[in-house]
Amino acid sequence: EDKVVQSPLSLVVHEGDTVTLNCSYEVTNFRSLLWYKQEKKAPTFLFMLTSSGIEKKSGRLSSILDKKELFSILNITATQTGDSAVYLCAETFRRGGSQGNLIFGKGTKLSVKP
């Protein structure tokens, strides 16, 4: 059973649209939730969320965590073609002693049309 579930799996929008990407996760030994953007290479870090209800922003991107309902959203406003990518959500959680783990969801493939 997947620990991190993202939706939708793919999304096609036009430039200027606002999109919301969803990520739900399991609570067991939760530490933090991470968002990454992946184009044709390795994932690049966007946000790390540990506290519920505190929005993190970076330009047109923002994200928030709800630890009660066990989900996070990533918002992108005024989308541009350069936002086209796969957006990955990952959960870090404690597994055995002090060691952690990092598990990814399947990603949301966003395509922004001109």
Add this chain to the structure above:
Amino acid sequence: DAMVIQNPRYQVTQFGKPVTLSCSQTLNHNVMYWYQQKSSQAPKLLFHYYDKDFNNEADTPDNFQSRRPNTSFCFLDIRSPGLGDAAMYLCATSRDSTGTAFFGQGTRLTVV
């Protein structure tokens, strides 16, 4: 400056011929991860090191091994690559088990 460096960027190997992928980091992070990512799929964790402590995922095939001779370097050894092992292999590091993971550029492995 690149902080997590993977070599080579592209590797072609023959079916059954052992291959080693390398990863180095300048961040002095405690944790190093190896992920396998196939086309249109999420990265799948193979194993990770917390310092010298090796942690294997339950479903990682025995064909995959790893070594971490020091803090800066970590290697992924594939003893007998099969066609199904063709993928992007991503190395990542984090300061500790709670922290953000930083990725290298990946090694794309082709098996012929």
